[in-house]
Amino acid sequence: MAPEITSIESVEFAYPIEDVGTDQHGYNLVYEPGAVTERKLFGLKIHTDEGITGEYVGGNSPGAAQINMFADYLVGKNPLEREKHWSEVKRALRKYDRMGIGPIDVALWDFAGKYYDAPIHELLGTYRERFPAYASTYHGDENGGLDTPEAFADFAEECLEMGYGAFKIHGWGGSEGSRDLRREIEAVHAVGERVGDEMDMMHDPACELETFADALKLGRALDEEGFFWYEDPYRDGGISQHAHRKLRQSLDTPILQTEHVRGLEPATDFVANESTDFLRADPEYDGGITGAMKRAKVAEGFGLDVEFHAPGPAQRHCIAAIRNTNYYEMALVHPDAPNTTPPIYAGDYEDQLDTVDSDGMVEVPHGPGLGVEYDWDYIETNATGSLHTYE
Numbered sequence: 275m276a277p278e279i280t281s282i283e284s285v286e287f288a289y290p291i292e293d294v295g296t297d298q299h300g301y302n303l304v305y306e307p308g309a310v311t312e313r314k315l316f317g318l319k320i321h322t323d324e325g326i327t328g329e330y331v332g333g334n335s336p337g338a339a340q341i342n343m344f345a346d347y348l349v350g351k352n353p354l355e356r357e358k359h360w361s362e363v364k365r366a367l368r369k370y371d372r373m374g375i376g377p378i379d380v381a382l383w384d385f386a387g388k389y390y391d392a393p394i395h396e397l398l399g400t401y402r403e404r405f406p407a408y409a410s411t412y413h414g415d416e417n418g419g420l421d422t423p424e425a426f427a428d429f430a431e432e433c434l435e436m437g438y439g440a441f442k443i444h445g446w447g448g449s450e451g452s453r454d455l456r457r458e459i460e461a462v463h464a465v466g467e468r469v470g471d472e473m474d475m476m477h478d479p480a481c482e483l484e485t486f487a488d489a490l491k492l493g494r495a496l497d498e499e500g501f502f503w504y505e506d507p508y509r510d511g512g513i514s515q516h517a518h519r520k521l522r523q524s525l526d527t528p529i530l531q532t533e534h535v536r537g538l539e540p541a542t543d544f545v546a547n548e549s550t551d552f553l554r555a556d557p558e559y560d561g562g563i564t565g566a567m568k569r570a571k572v573a574e575g576f577g578l579d580v581e582f583h584a585p586g587p588a589q590r591h592c593i594a595a596i597r598n599t600n601y602y603e604m605a606l607v608h609p610d611a612p613n614t615t616p617p618i619y620a621g622d623y624e625d626q627l628d629t630v631d632s633d634g635m636v637e638v639p640h641g642p643g644l645g646v647e648y649d650w651d652y653i654e655t656n657a658t659g660s661l662h663t664y665e
Contacts, residue, residue, distance in 0.1 A: 276352045276354070277322050277323060277324045277326075277352060277353055277354065277385075277389065278322060278323045278350060278351070278352060278353075279320055279321070279322055279348050279349050279350060279351050279352075279353050280321045280322055280323050280349070280665065281321045281349060281663055281664060281665035282318070282319070282320050282321070282341075282345045282348060282349065282378075282663070282664040282665075283317075283318070283319040283321070283661060283662065283663050283664075284316055284317070284318050284319075284338060284341060284345075284661070284662045285316065285317045285653065285654065285657050285659065285660075285661045285662070286314055286315070286316050286335070286338070286657065286658050286659030287314065287315060287316075287317060287652075287653045287654070287656045287657045287658055287659075288312050288313065288314050288656055288658045289312070289313060289315070289616045289617060289618075289656060290310045290311070290312055291303075291310065291311045291312075291313060291611075291612060291614055292309075292310055292611075292612065293305060293306065293307050293308065293309060293310075293610065293611045293612075294306060294309060294310075294311045294412075294611050294612075294614070295309035295311055295417075296311070297413060297415070297446075297447050297448030297449075297452065298448035298449040298452060299447065299448050299449065301447065301448075302413040302444075302447040302448065302480070303412060303413065303606065303614065304412055304413050304414070304415035304416075304417065304419070305412055305415045305417055305418075305419030305420065305608050305610055305611045306415065306417050307417060307418070307610075313614065313616070314334075314335070314658060315331055315332055315333060315334075315616060315618075316331070316332065316333040316334075316337075316338050316377065317329075317331045317618075317648070317650065317653040317654075318330045318331065318333070318341075318377050318378070318381050319381070320348075320353060320378070320381045320382065320385055322353055322385065324389065326385055326388045326389055327385070327388075328353060328381040328382055328383070328384040328385030328386075328388070328643070329381055329384050329643075329644070329648055330377050330378075330380040330381040330384060330588070330644070331616070331618050331648055331653065332376075332377055332380075332558050332586070333373075333374075333376070333377040333558065334373070336371075336373060336374075337373040337374045337376065337377060337558075338374070339374070340367055340370060340372070340373060340374025340375075341374045341377070341378060342662070343366065343367065343374070344363045344366050344367070344374070344378075345378075345662075345664035346664055347359075347362065347363070347366070348378070348664075349664055349665055353382050353385045353386070353389075354385075354386055354389070356379060356382050356383065356386070356562075356564055357564065359378075359379075359382070360375065360379060360561060360562070360564045360565065363375050363378075364561065371536045372536060372537065372561060373536070373558075373559065375561045375562055375565065376556075376557055376558040376559060376560065376561055376562045376565070377558065377562070378562065379557075379561060379562020379563060379564050379565065380557055380558070380562050380563055380588045380644070382562070383397070383562070383563045383564075383588075383591075383643070383644075384643035384644045385643065386643070387642045387643030387644065387645075388642045388643040390642075391642050392642060393591065393638070393639060393640055393641060393642060393643070393644075393645050394563065394588075394591040394643060394644060394645075395590075395591040395592075395594035395595045395638050398563075398567065398591065398592070398594075398595035399595050400594055400595060401594065401595055401596060401597050402594055403594055403637055403638050403640075404635045404636070404637050404638075405593055405594070405599075405601075405602055405635060405636065405638075406439050406440070406600070406601055406602065406633075406634050406635055407438065407440075407601060407602040407603070407604045407629075407630050407634060407635065407636050408438060408439070408440030408441060408442055408474070408476065408601045408602070408603060408604065409429075409430075409433040409438045409440070409441050409442065409604055409607050409627065410442040410444070410476075410478075410603045410604060410605035410606060410607060411426070411429065411441075411442060411443060411444050411605075411606065411607055411608060412444060412606045412607070412608045412611065413444045413445065413446060413447050413480070414426070414444070414445050414446035414447075414452075414457075414461070415446075416452065419608060419609065419610050419611070420608065420609075422457075422461075423457065423460040423461035423463070423464035423465075424464055426443055426461045426464060426465050427461075427464040427465050427467070427468040427469070428468075428609075429441075429608075429609050430465045430468055430469045430473065430475075431468055431469055432609060433473075433607075433627075434469050434472055434473055436627070436628065436630065436634070437630050437631060437632045437633050437634035437635075438473070438604075438630060438634045439473055439474060439634045440473055440474035440475070440476065440502065440601055440634075441465065441469065441473050441474075441475055441476070442475070442476035442477065442478055442505075442603075442605075443461060443462070443465060443475075443476070443477045443478070444478050444479075444480055444606070445457075445458045445461065445477070445478075445479050445480075445482065446458065446482070447480065447482045453482055453483075453484070455483070455488050455491060455492065458479070458483075458492055458495075459491065459492060459495045462477065462492070462495040462496055462499055462501070463495060463498070463499060465499070466498070466499025466500070466501070467499075470499050470500060474502040474601075475499065475500070475501045475502055476501060476502050476503050476504075476505065476530075477492070477496055477501055477503075477504055477505065478505040478506055479492065479505075479506065479507050479508065480506055481506050481507070481508060481509055481510070481511055481512055481534075482508075482509075483507050483508035483509065484508065484509055485508065485509070486508065486517065486520070486521070488507075488508060489507040489508040489521060490521065490524055490525070492504075492507065493507065493521065493524070493525040493527055494525065496525070496527040497525055497526045497527050501527045502527075502528070503527065503528045503529065503530040503551070503552055503581075504525070504527045504528070504529055504530065505529075505530040505531070505533070505554075506530075506531065506533060506534065507521070511534055512531055512532075512533060512534040512535070513534055513535050513540075514549075515543065515544055515547045515549040516549070518531050518544075518549040518550060519547060519548055519549040522548065522549065522550075522551065528551035528552060529549075529550050529551050529552070530550065530551065530552040530553075530554060530581060531544060531549065531550035531552075531553075531554065532544050532550060532553055532554040532555075532569075533554040533556065533559070533583050535554075536559070536560075538560075538561070538565060538568050538569060538572070541553060541554075541560075541569055541572065542572050545572060545573065545576050545578060546576070551578065552573075552578065552579050552580070552581050553569055553570075553572065553573040553578060553579070553580045553581070554569075554580070554581060554582075554583055555569040555570060555580050555581070555582055555583065555592070556582060556583040556584060556589070557582075557586070557588040557589060557592060558584075558586075558588070559583065562588075563588055563591065563592060566582070566588075566592050567592060567595070567596075570592070570596050570598065570599070573598055574597070574598050578598070579598045579599055579600055580596065580598060580599050581599060581600060581601065581603075582599065582602065582603065583603060584603055584605055585602065585603055585604055585605060585613075585615060585625035586615075586625065587623065587639050587644045587645060587646045588644065589602065589603075590602065590636065590637075590638045590639060591638055591639070591644065591645075593638070594638035602636055604625060604626075604627065604629065604630065604636075607626075607627040608627075612626065613625055613626045613627065617649070617652065618648055618649050618652060618653060619646055619647065619648065619649060620647040620648065620649040621646060621647040623639060623645075623646045623647075
């Protein structure tokens with residue numbers, strides 16, 4: 275008999291991040307001594323009649339609201355039929371961004387790995403088990419942390435000494451006074467002059483730059499310092515194919531886009547229309563491991579690389595099964611603040627600045643499924659929302 279989903283549980287919980295606040299507009303996380311920022315995630319369990327539970331922790335409130343729309347469809351279904359479920363739910367959520375698919379799909383892959391007693395990367399087809407990480411910074415702040423171009427250069431040098439082979443700048447955001455293009459350009463040159471001969475360098479303004487001209491000016495500084503990629507530079511939100519094609523034509527630095535482009539087909543169009551050089555993928559954002567691997571195959575078909583957004587066990591399994599990818603994003607990191615990842619692992623898994631080995635590498639988890647053990651006592655103790663059960 276095929277296995278069957280008997281119920282699905284979802285619970286919202288909160289966790290604190292010390293010495294982290296937000297910039298003046300309240301959007302970007304930045305270093306702020308003494309501040310505590312609370313973040314909310316969701317713990318997800320897919321129960322089956324095999325006594326095996328597929329698990330994933332992540333997601334957000336809009337995505338959880340979408341799960342409410344299709345969880346009943348999954349109850350009673352075979353959890354191994356991921357491709358079928360992915361297609362059906364994709365169609366059902368056609369009016370929305372489909373962010374609810376990712377957490378469910380990852381939990382279904384976790385079930386499959388436990389069912390077959392194999393890590394997910396083996397089910398996908400292992401290419402490697404260790405891979406390099408890059409240090410992906412918090413946004414620049416005004417609080418004595420990453421508050422000057424020299425501070426970014428100092429931190430890049432510190433990351434190099436730790437073993438990292440690559441470093442990504444998230445520049446300043448917030449109010450008009452903080453978004454100083456001259457300071458952004460100075461940070462590019464400071465980092466380039468300090469570590470450019472020894473590290474790959476990336477820049478992600480996170481769509482903060484206000485005009486095409488600003489994106490072009492910063493991009494030309496990246497060209498001068500030989501940056502590895504330029505990501506989501508300005509206010510089109512990272513979704514205009516035409517705008518980024520024009521930017522590509524004007525710069526030497528490769529463009530990395532599609533973190534904010536929802537759906538396989540629009541991401542494919544971005545590549546086909548020569549609007550990006552690297553393709554972005556994220557298991558949580560892009561329809562789970564199933565959807566993220568589809569993006570990777572699209573990139574491979576065009577002879578390009580896919581780069582995964584954010585750290586996490588699902589990302590590690592995808593990267594372990596992909597040839598055409600370069601780095602694991604260790605984000606967000608800072609010389610004086612912890613990473614934003616939650617304290618939800620009961621075992622030794624973690625994503626912190628010092629997680630890399632002396633060669634700047636991380637490993638894929640080796641246990642069945644995601645290969646991590648979640649601390650459900652912590653999650654349930656810190657629950658902020660009611661437990662939703664679909665059965």
